[in-house]
Amino acid sequence: MALSQDTDQILLAHGSGGSMMRDLIEDIFTTEFSDVQLEDAASLDMGGERIAFSTDTFVVHPHFFPGGDIGHLAVCGTVNDVATSGATPRYLSVGFVLEEGYPLENLKRIIASMAKTAREAGIKIVTGDTKVVGKGQADGIYINTAGVGTLPAERNLSAKNCQAGDKILLSGTLGDHGICIISQREGLEFETSLETDAAPLNHMIADILEVAPDTRVFRDPTRGGLASTLNEIAGDSEVAMLVYENDVPVHEQVRGASEMLGYDIFQVANEGKMVAIVPAGQAEAALKAMKASPYGTDAAIVGEVLEGPSGRVSVKNGFGATRIMDTLVGEQLPRIC
Numbered sequence: 001m002a003l004s005q006d007t008d009q010i011l012l013a014h015g016s017g018g019s020m021m022r023d024l025i026e027d028i029f030t031t032e033f034s035d036v037q038l039e040d041a042a043s044l045d046m047g048g049e050r051i052a053f054s055t056d057t058f059v060v061h062p063h064f065f066p067g068g069d070i071g072h073l074a075v076c077g078t079v080n081d082v083a084t085s086g087a088t089p090r091y092l093s094v095g096f097v098l099e100e101g102y103p104l105e106n107l108k109r110i111i112a113s114m115a116k117t118a119r120e121a122g123i124k125i126v127t128g129d130t131k132v133v134g135k136g137q138a139d140g141i142y143i144n145t146a147g148v149g150t151l152p153a154e155r156n157l158s159a160k161n162c163q164a165g166d167k168i169l170l171s172g173t174l175g176d177h178g179i180c181i182i183s184q185r186e187g188l189e190f191e192t193s194l195e196t197d198a199a200p201l202n203h204m205i206a207d208i209l210e211v212a213p214d215t216r217v218f219r220d221p222t223r224g225g226l227a228s229t230l231n232e233i234a235g236d237s238e239v240a241m242l243v244y245e246n247d248v249p250v251h252e253q254v255r256g257a258s259e260m261l262g263y264d265i266f267q268v269a270n271e272g273k274m275v276a277i278v279p280a281g282q283a284e285a286a287l288k289a290m291k292a293s294p295y296g297t298d299a300a301i302v303g304e305v306l307e308g309p310s311g312r313v314s315v316k317n318g319f320g321a322t323r324i325m326d327t328l329v330g331e332q333l334p335r336i337c
Contacts, residue, residue, distance in 0.1 A: 012331060018224045018267075018328030022232070035096040039159065040081040040219065043151060050153055052087035054078055061335045063106065065184050067195030070143055071110035073271060073337060075117040075125075076198045077222070078147040080274070083202035084218040086147030086157045086209060089121060093142035094128040100135040110141065123147070123202035132257060134242040157207075157311035161216040162237035162264035167283035168303035169276040171204065171296045172197065173249045174226060178333050179257045190253045197295075204274065211289050212282035219275045222337060224328040227266040227313070229275055230303075232325040235311040243303035243315040266315070267328045269336040277305065 013020045030036050037043065037257050041054035058074040075092065082089040094114065098107070176197035181292075183194060205218055218236075221229040234241045244268075250265055258265045274297060278286045283301055290299035313325040 001227075003243055012334045013329070015223070015334070018228050020329060021199065021223070036189075039085065041085040041087065041149070042145070043085055050151040050247070052082050052085040052149045052151045053146070054081040054085075055144065056081060057142060058142045059139070059142050059335050060181065060336055060337050062181075062184055063110070063140060065180055065196055066193060067108055068198045069113050069236040070141065071114040071118050073196070073198045074143045074145045075114050075121065075123075076200050076271060077220075077337060078145040079121045079123060079200045079202050080220045082147040082149040083205045084157070084220060084274075085149070086155040086205065086218070087151040087152060088213075089123045089147055089149040089202050091148045091197070092118065092123055092125045092127055093146045095144040096128070096130045097138055097144075098132045099138040099140050100131065100132060102140045107141070110143075115175040117200060121202055126186055127164070141276075157217050158213065159217050159233045159236040162201055162233060162239050162277050162305050163279075164239060164305055164307040165280050166216060166277050166305040167280050167301050168230070168241060168243065168305065169278055169286055169290060170221075170226070170248065170302045171201070171274040171276075171290050172272070172298040173251050173254065174221075174270060174273070175250060175254045175258060175263075178225070178263075178336055179254045180266035181199050181269075181336055182261065182333055183257065188257060190257070194251075194253060197270055199272035199295045201272065201274050201293075204290060204296055207289040207293065208276060208278075208286050212276075212278050212286035214282060215281050215286065216277040216279070221270050223269050225265075225267040225269055226275065227264065227325045228312045228327045230325065231277075231311070233277065234305075234313050237275065237305075238310040240308050240310065240312045241303055242306055243313070245315050246318045247300050247302045249298045249300050263333075264326075266325055269333060271337060280304075309336060 039053040063070045180196045290296035314324045316322045
């Protein structure tokens, strides 16, 4: 598999969450880092105790946007990555790269936002680091977070677990975060306010596991959107997937903005949504648990897992026509998180 397309340099597309990013990971990183687990969080045995461990770096621009900011996003993103493994998130570390001249008032706002989000998620920020670089050497602030959670011994969620007949659940409307960010950059205006969907989803995931203990896998469809997420899972499980387009919740203003900008809504980033693949017999109970969460009121069963062809994800529209749901290849929205 080629690392990238006719280039020997890193491109923005290598951070897209799509196929070029996966190529970079598989061709460069995992060849040397052989113990890397290609899940949102690694599952580790620590002397008989199991933990989940995840890390992420946030470079979103702008730093403040409707409904959130880079600090809120950083806490939510890592909490959700730990929770997708089935773990209970416990602790976070935070690392800051600050550019000389960055306003202290902005930093205070970001720190307060992180503290508030951590309290909502029920986790503790326990350690961190701060570095300062010269003016012009960074874009104000970058944040790295790492999270640790406790993982029950019997729990084994994985993208390799999906089986034909399983149902695909989505916890809410697609594309809110991506379109919110691009609207701020481009000065787009809407009839009603459009906010990021970034949210800590660990309590929702715990509630789903209470009623659907055989859930196969959770994934948050961030960079690369729903399309990249489902293609990765289908490939890892060697199954096919079919999504029913009319069942996928999308706000009309998000749909309209995506069409105007030429974006595929299935490839737009989300930061407060969760995909769950659940056995058919537990799907309705899982959906009810999703809808009971304040972050899951628009949840829906949007598709199903099929026997094959292996790795193929298709979407069927209201007229019965079916097309391939492609993985994002290039960089649709750079610096979205």
